[in-house]
Amino acid sequence: MTILKKVSFFKKLSSKDLEKIFSIAKVKKFNKNDIVFHKSEIGNNFFVVQSGKIKIFTSIGPNKKKTFAFLEKGDFFGEMSLLGSKIRSASAQAVTDSELLVIGRLSFKKLLVKNPDFTLNLLQTLVIRLNNSDREIENMLFHNILGRLAGKIVEFAPKTNKLPIIVNIDQNELAECIGTTRVPICRAINSLKKCKAIDYKRSEITILNLKQLKSIANM
């Protein structure tokens, strides 16, 4: 999965498909920190983010968490338990106050059958997510935490070459995206600071040398 905010599902849909989605979806509001669904629950809904920010994550024990994705306006989630096993494979939580479009199992299946554009977009997004997951597995096997952190910072950064680039993310979020704890991330941030690839202050990373950062990430 990983971060999908650059892949807006909405943008690729025709206005006819969008109208269809809005006509069958219910809008549901979630407050900051509300859980949308828990891992291992039975899932019967497909969600599209209308506003806010949703985190997809898994946790084992109180201290170990892995964030798979932050989803924003136009991104979808919840399809996995409508297409595969009915059990939710990860948890979803509102990071900020959020509004979601909620589509039930039957309506979702109808959308799939009757709207080939919707289905094709779904396929393309799943392929991107699968590719990201497999790249993440590679990174975990072949790179150390420093390289993985550098890669995550590049992934989160607004797409521009004009330096400095500001990335709003704190150490805890970075640790959870990489699936580790704060201490090794803090150490890795200090290493990147020392070689002047980035600066870091209060939940804000400033990329000072993008080329160097990409090279550390093996990108």
Place this chain on the structure above:
Amino acid sequence: MTILKKVSFFKKLSSKDLEKIFSIAKVKKFNKNDIVFHKSEIGNNFFVVQSGKIKIFTSIGPNKKKTFAFLEKGDFFGEMSLLGSKIRSASAQAVTDSELLVIGRLSFKKLLVKNPDFTLNLLQTLVIRLNNSDREIENMLFHNILGRLAGKIVEFAPKTNKLPIIVNIDQNELAECIGTTRVPICRAINSLKKCKAIDYKRSEITILNLKQLKSIANM
């Protein structure tokens, strides 16, 4: 991705869809060890395994390899560079002499649009693969090599509860599936032997205690 041999794409297709696939596909033969495609090449074909065994893998350097999947009769691959980036995200190689059905980009897109069952099956398989990849990421973060090895052995084993269960796989293949080298795998196999969960002789694992193996794998 990981191992998909239990998910046969063919079995779920209607005979109409199957006929369609056979009518537009070319059959191509590959000898043992032949490369079907290399990672980073531009990909224009979708493949379905008709006979034999195909390995999907990535490598960095001469000694580090990660096997994502072994694919057998009825499994497909190559869809990722037809639906997402055109660049192959992994390499494919024949493990044994194999026959593949080869479908070009245009025919593949036509199949998608005109055969909703084909598309739905593709979606379902991608969801299973994505789920497997995300579970693998979790395992890499939360389990040690012993647990991951135990999980892989269970994954490769024929689905039966009647002990002993024979699994034909050698240390090198196991090491590549986990993305590590032979030495730590050899050590982990010895640990599993010591606690009598398995026996291991010449490319053959015998599961002696499935319950214990699953418990070590946290399954």
